[in-house]
Amino acid sequence: MSANTKIILILGGSYAGVGAAHYILKHVIPSLPNKNDYRVALVSSSSHFFVRPTSVRALVSENAFPKDKRLFAPLSEAFKQYADSAITLYHGTVVKLDQLTRKVTVISAEAGKTEINLEYHALVIATGVTTQSPLMGLSGDHQNTIDAWTSFRRKLSTAKSIVVTGGGPTGVETAGELGQYLNGGSGKPNVAITVVTKSNQLLPYLPPSLAQKAEEQLSKLGVSVIKNRVVEKVVSIDTDAVNGAGQSIERLTDSVTVHLDHDQTLQADLYIPATGVSPNTNFLDHQLLDKEGYVNVKPSSLQVEKAGPRVYALGHVCSSNPRAIHAIMKQVPVVGENLKQDLLAAENKIQAGKEAYRAYEPETKVSQLVVVGKKGVGMFLGWRVPSFFVWLIKGRDYWLDMTPPMWNGKGYAKPI
Incomplete structure (x- = not known):
């Protein structure tokens, strides 16, 4: 050079x-x-x-x-x-x-x-940005993500209760995938899955009616939702360590007690924090x-x-x-x-x-598609879209087939 x-x-x-x-x-x-x-x-x-x-x-x-x-x-x-x-x-x-x-x-x-x-x-x-849970994105090299998935899946085979904190798209989609995989859409859960959000609805960027629809779809997958509640601390049952559970590969599969406000507690064999990201x-x-x-x-x-x-x-x-x-x-x-x-x-x-x-002119109208098991809710440029559309566009493979042009450069073949 x-x-x-x-x-x-x-x-x-x-x-x-x-x-x-x-x-x-x-x-x-x-x-x-x-x-x-x-x-x-x-x-x-x-x-x-x-x-x-x-x-x-x-x-x-x-x-x-x-x-x-x-x-x-x-x-x-x-x-x-x-x-x-x-x-x-x-x-x-x-x-x-x-x-x-x-x-x-x-x-x-x-x-x-x-x-x-x-x-x-x-x-x-x-x-x-970095997600709270190493399950949700890259945390250093890609092998760390693969290792996190492997560890989580091993514990998942015996888990009877799972708590997901965060009612945004990541929390809802994670709970939906777990419910579809573990409970099969029967509505009679083999595994108790709970989503906790501090908001008064799931998916706060979407209208309340769509949030309610997502909650109903989760319910059919054996997922319960707790709203308007704050997580005060998460305590590992095995080590008595406070907080940090679910946020590193070492503590990814801790069995925990989740303490909410109003003295409510939840027991979980697996805990997934999905309450935000850090730049x-x-x-x-x-x-x-x-x-x-x-x-x-x-x-x-x-x-x-x-x-x-x-x-x-x-x-x-x-x-x-x-x-x-x-x-x-x-x-x-x-x-x-x-x-x-x-x-x-x-x-x-x-x-x-x-x-x-x-x-640069950012979009001002809401575009958000959220998969819930084999269904979903969402909006595109401010317009509500039906459940089958969410599944067709995103739910089949989470854009896996649409992504290669973004990393191999074909999506930028012509100046825009």
């Missing part, structure tokens, strides 16, 4: 980071006058791309999806279509961003866990973050203005809403086209301050 090479550094190897890398490689760098001066570097804590929505079904059984369907795809395969000189992949964890010196520090996941310092000419932050931003200066810890971006351009020139953020890690995969598909070309303008300005090919920035 030449000392004059300009690095476009992308942090994150999921939908947002991989999508941005493909778009930049296909449509940004080739359009630059000095295109051979640029190289993409992508840092990911996992060596594999993960079709994250599949997790709620995959956790119940290793046979949840056909063996020929890949839930994980190697990032090396995702970018094999490009010359080696075009992109470098780093398998490791970002631990520091210095926006003044424009350097990122990465701890390599390879043997020795060496420290790598990467300088960048442009930066895209797409580090995503992966602990390597960033707090001045770059909003009050919730997400990367603060300019809504129209997705620029991280306080981080210096040519810095963007997209996906679940940034302050833009909604935080959803379909939103990422709209954000990727916005970041790509705006970065192109920045790079041209830096080369004095266009007058600084005259960049024709692409405006």
Whole structure:
């Protein structure tokens, strides 16, 4: 690599980071006058791309999806279509961003866990979020997720009671998959499954009538719902440890007592916390973050203005809403086209301050499909959709067949 090479550094190897890398490689760098001066570097804590929505079904059984369907795809395969000189992949964890010196520090996941310092000419932050439960997404390398599923399934075969906390889409879909798998839709549960939510309804972004419909669908799967209740603490029965159960592979299968307000307790052989996510931003200066810890971006351009020139953020890690995969598909070309303008300005090919920035226009109408066993509820662009539509579009395989174009780059074959 030449000392004059300009690095476009992308942090994150999921939908947002991989999508941005493909778009930049296909449509940004080739359009630059000095295109051979640029190289993409992508840092990911996992060596594999993960079709994250599949997790709620995959956790119940290793046979949840056909063996020929890949839930994980190697990032090396995702970018094999490009010359080696075009992109470098780093398998490791970002631990520091210095926006003044424009350097990122990465701890390599390879043997020795060496420290790598990467300088960048442009930066895209797409580090995503971490779920409370290791069952629901990547927590480091993809093998950690596989190990979590294996441990959970082993305990699941003997469990008689399961508590899921959180009434959002993840909690509802997880309970629905467990109810379908364990109770078979008989309504007479072999395993007692309980969902606890602090809200007065499930799925708070959907109308109450749809929330009630989801609750009725869960009931037919042997799932009971407790609303308007707060989880005060979770105590492991075996170790008396307070909280932490279900949040690491080591304590994933703890039998617990869940203490709710009003002195109510629930006993559970398995406990799944699904009450939210945490943005992966602990390597960033707090001045770059909003009050919730997400990367603060300019809504129209997705620029991280306080981080210096040519810095963007997209996906679940940034302050833009909604935080959803379909939103990422709209954000990727916005970041790509705006970065192109920045790079041209830096080369004095266009007058600084005259960049024709692409405006990001997030959806304002609700789009949310929630699978409940073999049924579901949802809305698309503000319109209610029937249960069979939810199953047809999402419930059959949780978008597994629709995802490859997002990681292999075919979804970004043309500039958008």
